[in-house]
Amino acid sequence: MAIIHPLKPRLSATATKVVIICIWALAIILAFPLCFYSTIKKIPRRTLCYVAWPRPSEDSFTYHIIVTVLVYILPLVVMGITYTMVGITLWGGEIPGDSSDNYHGQLRAKRKVVKMMIIVVVTFAICWLPYHVYFIVTGVNKLLNKWKYIQQVYLSVLWLAMSSTMYNPIIYCCLNSRFRAGFKRAFRWCPFIKLSSYDELELRTTRLHPTRQSSMYTLSRVESSVVVAYDPTDGDVPQSVQKKSAAQRQPGANGCPANGAKASLRSGLYSAPNASPEEFS
Numbered sequence: 001m002a003i004i005h006p007l008k009p010r011l012s013a014t015a016t017k018v019v020i021i022c023i024w025a026l027a028i029i030l031a032f033p034l035c036f037y038s039t040i041k042k043i044p045r046r047t048l049c050y051v052a053w054p055r056p057s058e059d060s061f062t063y064h065i066i067v068t069v070l071v072y073i074l075p076l077v078v079m080g081i082t083y084t085m086v087g088i089t090l091w092g093g094e095i096p097g098d099s100s101d102n103y104h105g106q107l108r109a110k111r112k113v114v115k116m117m118i119i120v121v122v123t124f125a126i127c128w129l130p131y132h133v134y135f136i137v138t139g140v141n142k143l144l145n146k147w148k149y150i151q152q153v154y155l156s157v158l159w160l161a162m163s164s165t166m167y168n169p170i171i172y173c174c175l176n177s178r179f180r181a182g183f184k185r186a187f188r189w190c191p192f193i194k195l196s197s198y199d200e201l202e203l204r205t206t207r208l209h210p211t212r213q214s215s216m217y218t219l220s221r222v223e224s225s226v227v228v229a230y231d232p233t234d235g236d237v238p239q240s241v242q243k244k245s246a247a248q249r250q251p252g253a254n255g256c257p258a259n260g261a262k263a264s265l266r267s268g269l270y271s272a273p274n275a276s277p278e279e280f281s
Helices: 013-037 056-092 101-140 142-146 150-175 177-186 197-204 209-222 260-266
Strands: 038-043 046-051 224-229 239-244
Touching: 013 038, 013 046, 013 056, 056 101, 101 142, 101 150, 142 150, 150 177
Parallel strands: none
Antiparallel strands: 038 046, 224 239
């Protein structure tokens, strides 16, 4: 939303809490059948823990199909659509003629974050795919459950699925300089991890960076202009001259121009793209 619709209001704290509650409620509902029907059976030299479905053949397969759709296929489809929209916005929506270094810097930063999140999603998809395929295949072909090494296969796909979140910090550390700096600061007690002055600066400016970028970007969009001056002695014939807008002058504390606005209004100057501040003096 912040990239595709930057001017729309974000979710309120109440709406965020409602979303979190709904997610936890859905997770509890999906896990409840396993908890309710789970049981144990003691046999010589070992104890088995299994899910005793009322209709073992139908219920188990139906349950895993529902879980696969809700927690794997549906999230991947939603994330695929949203990241496609974000990619179209970031890679195909550049403002023509806007050569501001700050604008392009923000664009590169956003693209890098989107690339990182796409890698996270792909990692999630790869790690969880064998797990869901296992239950679908064993649900269709019941004879596979009697295979000698089926337990080892199950433990392998389960380990791979559970390890998916383990890779996220590694991805963040490799692709995000701020996360890498924070990682170094968190583990600076290790003798082989050194926190450089650049890392300290990166962490110190993280909180101020978004606001600073926003104000500088707003200024950069209006800093160049074409000024048209009307000379009363020449009648109605306008004299067009390329000049820089007053917005190019030293901005005030709030990121707005500090003196040029009134001067430009009194002299009858109108702003448009591309200009030079020296010609205002």
